[in-house]
Amino acid sequence: MIDTTKRIAYKAFGLNIISEIPLPELTQISIPVELGEIIIKKDDLTKLWSEIYKSNTYFIVKENFCMFKVPDLAIYLIQDGKKITVSPIKESSEDLSRLYILGTCMGALLMQRKVLPLHGSAIAIDEKAYAIVGESGAGKSTLASAFLKRGYQLLSDDVIPVTFTEENIPIVTPGYPQQKLWLESLTQFGLESNCYRPIFERETKFAVPVESQFATEAFPLAGIFELVKTDNNEIEMRSIKKLEKLHMLFNHTYRNFFIERSGLMQWHFTTTARIVSKIDLYQLRRPTSCFTAQDLTDLILTTIKKERK
Numbered sequence: 001m002i003d004t005t006k007r008i009a010y011k012a013f014g015l016n017i018i019s020e021i022p023l024p025e026l027t028q029i030s031i032p033v034e035l036g037e038i039i040i041k042k043d044d045l046t047k048l049w050s051e052i053y054k055s056n057t058y059f060i061v062k063e064n065f066c067m068f069k070v071p072d073l074a075i076y077l078i079q080d081g082k083k084i085t086v087s088p089i090k091e092s093s094e095d096l097s098r099l100y101i102l103g104t105c106m107g108a109l110l111m112q113r114k115v116l117p118l119h120g121s122a123i124a125i126d127e128k129a130y131a132i133v134g135e136s137g138a139g140k141s142t143l144a145s146a147f148l149k150r151g152y153q154l155l156s157d158d159v160i161p162v163t164f165t166e167e168n169i170p171i172v173t174p175g176y177p178q179q180k181l182w183l184e185s186l187t188q189f190g191l192e193s194n195c196y197r198p199i200f201e202r203e204t205k206f207a208v209p210v211e212s213q214f215a216t217e218a219f220p221l222a223g224i225f226e227l228v229k230t231d232n233n234e235i236e237m238r239s240i241k242k243l244e245k246l247h248m249l250f251n252h253t254y255r256n257f258f259i260e261r262s263g264l265m266q267w268h269f270t271t272t273a274r275i276v277s278k279i280d281l282y283q284l285r286r287p288t289s290c291f292t293a294q295d296l297t298d299l300i301l302t303t304i305k306k307e308r309k
Contacts, residue, residue: 007033012102013110013161014173014218021086023098025207026176038082038109040101045075045087061261066108073097078105081112096200102176107159107254111262116162116271117254118224121179122155122172123147125304129172129219131160133252134227139286139293142185143227145208146293149189153215154179159254162221162275170221170275177214180205188291221275223307225300226252226283235295236285237303245276248283280307 010017010026017026018036049069052060059068066078074097075087084105088097110117120133121144132140141157148154156175164170183204186193196206226240226248240248249272250256259268282303286292 009033009036012174012176013106013115013156013159014163021094021098021101023101025098025102025178038084040084040086043085043087045077045085048077049075049087059257059261061108061258063263064112066112066258066262068104070100074100076100076105078108078112081109081114084109093200095197099199103158104255108258110159110161111255111258111264114267114271116268116275118160118162118249119158119252119254120160120227121157122160122175122221124153124155124215124219125301127219128222128304129155130222130300130304131162131172131224132227133160133224133248138227138229140227141179141181142188143293143296145179145181145185145189146297148179148210148213150297151213153213154210155215155219162271164274165220168274168278170278171218172221173218174215177209177211179208179210181208182206185293188293221279223279223304224249224281226281227296228283228285229288230285231288232285233287233289235287235292235299237299238283240281240283245281246272248281249275 007018007020008022009029009031010019010023011029012026015037016031016035017038017040018033019040020042021040064080069075072089073092074089077085084101107117118131118133120131121140122129122131123144132143134140144154144157155172157179159175161173162170163173180199183193186206193206196208199205199207253259259265284296286296
C-alpha cells in the first residue's frame with residue numbers, strides 16, 4: 001500500500017521536523033523526509049496508555065520515554081529524542097493540542113536530546129542572547145515584547161533551548177517566530193486583540209507572530225534574568241551568587257519534574273554548572289501594581305552595558 005499521509009517539514013529549536021500534523025507556528029522548509037531529525041505523527045495510543053497507566057498519574061516518565069494524557073484532548077508519547085506521537089481524542093481542539101506539542105512535548109524531547117530547555121523568553125541583543133526566566137505569569141513574554149518594540153529580536157518564547165559550542169560556550173538556538181501575550185499586555189503595547197488569534201477558545205492570551213523580528217541564527221548566552229512579582233512599589237534587582245545560581249536554573253528548567261524521572265539529574269547538574277561558570281545571573285523583582293516592562297527594559301540594557309565595560 002502506498003503511504004499517502006501528507007508530511008510537512010519545519011525548522012524549530014535547531015532541528016529539522018517532519019510532521020503529519022500541521023504546525024503553522026513553525027517556519028516551513030523544503031527538505032527530503034529522510035533528513036528529518038524529529039518525526040511528529042498521529043497514532044492510536046489508547047491501548048499502550050491503558051497498559052501502563054497508574055491511578056492518579058497523568059505523566060509516565062523514564063529514560064528516553066515520556067507519556068502523558070490531557071483529558072478530553074489527546075495522549076502524547078515522546079521517545080528517544082526523535083519522535084512525538086499524538087493520539088487525539090475525538091473532536092478535540094487542534095489549536096490546544098499544538099500548545100502541548102510545542103510546549104511539553106518539545107521540552108521533553110529536548111531534554112532527551114541533552115538540550116537544556118529553560119522556561120522563558122530569549123532576546124538577541126547585539127549578537128548575544130539574554131534569557132528572561134520566571135514562573136508562569138511573571139511577565140516574561142511581556143518583557144520580551146518590550147525589547148522587540150525597541151528593535152531587538154526574539155530568539156525563543158516559552159521554551160529556550162541551550163546547548164554548547166565545541167569551545168564550551170553556551171548558546172541559544174532559535175525556537176519559532178511567535179509570542180504568547182495576555183490581553184493586558186496587548187493593550188499596553190497599543191495592539192488590537194482582534195488582529196490576533198486566541199491561544200484557544202475563550203482564552204485572553206493571544207498568539208502574536210513576530211517573523212520580522214525573529215533571530216534565525218544561534219547566539220552565545222550572555223546573561224539570565226529571573227523575573228519575580230512582588231507587592232513592593234519599586235523595581236529591585238540583585239545579582240545571584242554561588243549555589244543559588246544552580247537552584248535558580250533548576251527551578252526554571254521547563255517541566256523540571258522530568259529531570260529525575262528521566263535519569264538526568266547528573267546531566268542537569270553538570271550542564272547548569274557549565275552555564276553559571278560562564279555568565280551572570282540576576283533577579284528582577286517587579287511590582288504588580290503597575291506596568292513596568294519599559295522600566296525593566298531600561299534597567300536590563302543598562303546592566304548589560306555596564307557588564308561589557
